[in-house]
Amino acid sequence: MNTLSNSPLLERQPRLHGLYTMMLIRAYEERLALLQQNGAPGTCTSVGQEACAVGVISTLDWRDRIITNHRSAAHLLARGADPQRLMAEVLGRADGYCGGHSGSLHISVRELGVVLTSTIVGGGLSLAPGVALAQRMGQGEEGGVVVVFFGDGAACEGILHESLNLAVQWQLPLLFVCENNQWQAYVHRLETMADDAIYRWACGHGLETQRIDGNDVDAVSAAARQSVAAIRADGRPRFLELLTYRQRGHLEPDDLAYVDHAERERWLKRDPLVLMRERLRAEGVLQDNDLAAMQQQVSQRIDAAQNFAESSAWPDPQQLLQHVYA
Amino acid sequence: MNTLSNSPLLERQPRLHGLYTMMLIRAYEERLALLQQNGAPGTCTSVGQEACAVGVISTLDWRDRIITNHRSAAHLLARGADPQRLMAEVLGRADGYCGGHSGSLHISVRELGVVLTSTIVGGGLSLAPGVALAQRMGQGEEGGVVVVFFGDGAACEGILHESLNLAVQWQLPLLFVCENNQWQAYVHRLETMADDAIYRWACGHGLETQRIDGNDVDAVSAAARQSVAAIRADGRPRFLELLTYRQRGHLEPDDLAYVDHAERERWLKRDPLVLMRERLRAEGVLQDNDLAAMQQQVSQRIDAAQNFAESSAWPDPQQLLQHVYA
């Protein structure tokens, strides 16, 4: 299939490609939310946070490894995961990336370097130093960097402290990316942390930290590019706090009854897709017909994904004990 | 018994009393180290750290609660524990404060407000916010403060982060006291933490922190007095890092083969007992005959403690199941 996603246009214009990926993520997750209303398993969407995933992951190359969590679709799609196999996994089908074993919450795709996804909040923070240690001890590609994505809620777990201390002390090539989306399931983060900032917790460990507008994909990728380059250069960890907002519920369906709507409105005005689209338009990089073509392709791919997923077989319950042990 | 410890001299002179308590602690722990050579269970002594315990605890009153750890003798004796019952406990005897169930590692003495001692490193940090919450919710004496003692090693456990965050967020009347004695069992702390300071980890949580010379009992008590007063006033937590040095081994016996002797020598020159003794002498507060009397009384009490402990009965193994449930 000669898709737009590997068309010369998008290749020439990484920022256009970034916008396209954000659109793909958005459409993918909104489709899943829709399917959920018809009985598919609920998912944790990252609608509103697409610039974090795309901004950071666009700066990585194939040597690098990613660790994600329950809210992983954006990270996976930004890394090039196939929406078909992803959606099949969410629906618990045999053709999913994990054969339906994972469902939406723990999807890892080893061939893409998306390793070790844990839905235990903070789980990824415990695993990441080991992946980075293996990297450093010659098990990965030379110069590879490990990126661990986690939320502001995960930052409250003690494992953040242990993970930071170990990464700094052992000089591990690890980029901590905290997507501070204001929410920890149904609790606003200001209810769980006295300070307004997560990066200050990291500062105490003496590593370089930055706090960035997580809805501005250009800003995110600039910070990530700089951090990743620094890690490649000296092998030491860095920390990014990305300020963003979870626009949809914690887990579909979610009536958002507990949400401060004024706050949400403010963030909706800064929707990362709209911000980027308008910026690229203003810069003359994005033409209306490109946008239409992108939109059309996104729809096609998501339709195809749904088709693929829904027609994929269920895993064979006879194989309940397969994959328990190596 | 009309002991010196409640003599008018010591009462008039709290600093003399402080010195006396440090001497008592030192003698008690050195005696246990000696007994260990004859088969008594090994103990974790706080020789060299006496000023931390005495400095902090001298500023508390009976409303207050203390949480300690495996290295608790100084805290207990500073709080007024009876060396006889303490030693009996260490020897695993029925007359020990915990009926021999605890041994040296988890001694709590509820009647003294020394509650919930855990030998799991970091255990006390997990329990302390709850004790402080009960205090705040009216279960303790009005205005009571909770003090949790922990080591630089415990500060590496993730629970420090969780405990600090909760205490700050919930505004708990809790004083965190980190006795940074340079050692984490057989590992020097500089091998486990990149930064030289523990208080900076606490700073990130936005609570008032101080770093104090833990071998100077006057400095410790001044800082503690100020912190405790502040907590009583506004009910919010504070943090003290006390810089000190573990002069003896982690657990008796210990050949100290792994120790940097130059560093140890530097610290031995700043032995907290010697520092205080010489200061009080120079100030004219301590006379030679007072010192001799104090020394004599300390010896008598420790001899009596040993006698008591060694002649105390073993707990009855028939009662193995007593005290499992309330």
Next chain:
Amino acid sequence: MPILTVEQAINQALHEEMQRDPRVLVMGEGVAKSRASLLHSFGAQRVRNTPLAEAVISGTAVGAAASGLRPVIDLLFAPFLTYAMDALVNSAGKLRYLSGGQHEFPLVTLSMTGAGWCVGAQHNHNLEAMFVHAPGLKVVMPSTPADFKGLLKTAIRDNNPVLLFTDIGLLHQAGEVSDDTEFLVPLGKAAVPRIGSDVTLVSYAKTVGICLEAAQQLRETGISAEVIDLRSLKPLDEEAVLRSVRKTGRLVIVHEASGLCGMAAEIAALAASRAFDALLAPVVRLTGPDAPVGASWALEQASVPTSAAVVQAVREMLPRTAHAAEKPLTELA
């Protein structure tokens, strides 16, 4: 009597006990939202949202319990208890004993698990047996709305740490629940929701329903099954199990948790040592597989023992006439 779901029964128990005793408080991630009615009635001091930090949530409960409060903590899903193990196993379970009886730990943990939400093994892991194995704790896992209410109320009044596990599959199940504020179900007492004489089916939580279904099906072929709902796993009502096994001579234990060192092992061992002479047939364990539970609906459902499997196990047990002859099979066709 009013009809409540399990969820409502839990809330009612919390409400009544908070009303009765001002020392009771509820803490956990989002409890002030998930139990908004409690927040409304008792305020933010006693219904506390916590940070995402299970280790300190549970440690705080332990510290508070020893200091005069009676905390109930909601840890959401059972696998998250792995972060709470030091506080629960090393502190709550041991510090009373190690202190020679100085402290009491009146605290309750709530958590959910089991098949039903297709969320996979990091949410769906029936690990109650780990806490049964640990000393100093109590463990309950009820199967009916009434028992949820009555056991939770008793747990809150108990001076020891009690873990209550909620089988997700039961959350919306409804049943009669007394609104008597003194309605209590004692810890350590099994229920016998069905009396029978040919075989004893021992279970707890959701699989009690499966045993009852199986018993009904067996009845149709003339086999009389007794169903025991343990309700409380620790303390365990050993006598109820032994009494029944001594009567029926046959024992099938059914639960969703995996088998190795699980409750079924404990019950089987109990029978093999203390009802040995009464046993007429090999003891049968029907449990979840010794595998993590997959998220896919197909895998999740296959991890739960079915009534068909129970029926089959009992059928295979009954033709054993060597011993069975010694004991007439009541109403056997």
Next chain:
Amino acid sequence: MPILTVEQAINQALHEEMQRDPRVLVMGEGVAKSRASLLHSFGAQRVRNTPLAEAVISGTAVGAAASGLRPVIDLLFAPFLTYAMDALVNSAGKLRYLSGGQHEFPLVTLSMTGAGWCVGAQHNHNLEAMFVHAPGLKVVMPSTPADFKGLLKTAIRDNNPVLLFTDIGLLHQAGEVSDDTEFLVPLGKAAVPRIGSDVTLVSYAKTVGICLEAAQQLRETGISAEVIDLRSLKPLDEEAVLRSVRKTGRLVIVHEASGLCGMAAEIAALAASRAFDALLAPVVRLTGPDAPVGASWALEQASVPTSAAVVQAVREMLPRTAHAAEKPLTELA
């Protein structure tokens, strides 16, 4: 063959495997001191002191294992594993399955426990059964220096997470240990250190010695006891147990861990379901009490099953002539 203590056997196993495979590394609090010879041979990259932070030590091992290394972590005392439960139970045990088999977790955890140091329940807690109950893990608890070496080497080569528990009471016990670098003991194979025909004593770790003592004492009164040392608790050598029980008809299981949902329950359940027809007497469990272990020497010692108790249990079992008559008691006085 050379004589080594358990401690030395462990070190030798680590040394040989680190020599053989550069991906093997050792991490833990103070390992560079406690295993100085490893540090000397393999350097600070592969023998790593860690901060005091069991959660991230174990998580790091899991992450490293999935990424091509073969970590061995020393977590010191078993109760400290409570801080490592998420990494071990939720990650190491489940993430292979949940990923549909994409990852392997070749890692080993070492920890000690058991009576002997008068340190109380926060150091002395035999909680191996918790990990037997958890899916996806393997658990070994050897009793001889040779088995420590052979099982540890096999564990390091295994592509799954293996927990090796060391009974403190054995640390300084010495025995013959092969210095063949390919000396391996398979996981999942029990040993039969004593063959007998009247009763089967099943045990592991330190209490194997107690069973052997008891067997010796029983021998003097003409009773022939077979002793099975499980060595590996998961995978479990079910056949070895069943074969023996089918031969002797009598089963006593002995361990220091407490009983409820422990290994003895599992073994008893196994016999009650799969060697039922062979059983001549009630199965007996002799375990540590369902209580935390006190530090006092007097309490600690009383928590360990004794050979006298084993002898007595067997004696009480044997006069049961009703069934015993069916089977001649070899050499019974």
